[in-house]
Amino acid sequence: MADTIVSGMAGRYATALFELATEAGAVDSVKADLDRLAALIAESADLARLVKSPVFSAEEQLTAVSAILESVGITGLAGNFVKLVAQNRRLFALPGMISDFAALVAAQRGETTAQVTVAAPLSDAHFATLKATLAEKTGKDVNLDVTVDPSILGGLIVKLGSRMVDASLKTKLNSIRHAMKEVR
Known part of the structure; x- marks a missing residue:
């Protein structure tokens, strides 16, 4: 993992999530949940707008994201992570965080x-x-x-x-x- 460099705010969040997921033995399930969420963002213009737009307040983003996560069954570590990101007004960086998390997982697996x-x-x-x-x-x-x-x-x-x-x-x-x- 030392040769994989993730940097910036998205990298710090991804690294923290990766360390938590590793400790919990849930790297695969977290990656699967984040991949599903990334696919939803790519498919839905409305969800992409919610994620990227600074117009929505943290409370509005948290409420909307919580409802979406619940409806698609993303819970546990990945669900809590996304809610924390929304609460901290960092939802705009979520796609980068997901990408950096995937890079960390790939490096761990030698991929x-x-x-x-x-x-x-x-x-x-x-x-x-x-x-x-x-x-x-x-x-x-x-x-x-x-x-x-x-x-x-x-x-x-x-x-x-x-x-x-x-x-x-x-x-x-x-x-x-x-x-x-x-x-x-």
């Missing part, structure tokens, strides 16, 4: 995440091959966060930690276009 951008959805065979290749190169279990972006035309872009490999057709065509301009 890493690669952001992969492709022009079209990957087949199961291509997904498995890419995952195996990245695992072989890094020596870690690699989770793939795949984004489909048709504007890259073909190929893929892989970001893993501080390294990026851009093998997209769009970049190759731009390189050729640039080289052609220099020849003239």
Whole structure:
């Protein structure tokens, strides 16, 4: 975990939650609850507005978040954490806290995440091959966060930690276009 750096206010909250969850032996359940909450925030524009907007008072945010947590069954450490964040007027940083918590969990498990951008959805065979290749190169279990972006035309872009490999057709065509301009 020493090589994973989470910083700032979101990192401090995530680290505190991670330490509490580790002591309680509830890291997996807390991560599952936070992942569910992150998915809800991503799906609902109204919930995203509640989380990010400074217009709502701490009491309004706490009341709304408490009702949402209760309705989706997020209780215990994760539920109390989110309520504390709302009470402290830090709800706007919740997505960062969830992301930092996930990074701490991944580091503890020896996992890493690669952001992969492709022009079209990957087949199961291509997904498995890419995952195996990245695992072989890094020596870690690699989770793939795949984004489909048709504007890259073909190929893929892989970001893993501080390294990026851009093998997209769009970049190759731009390189050729640039080289052609220099020849003239």
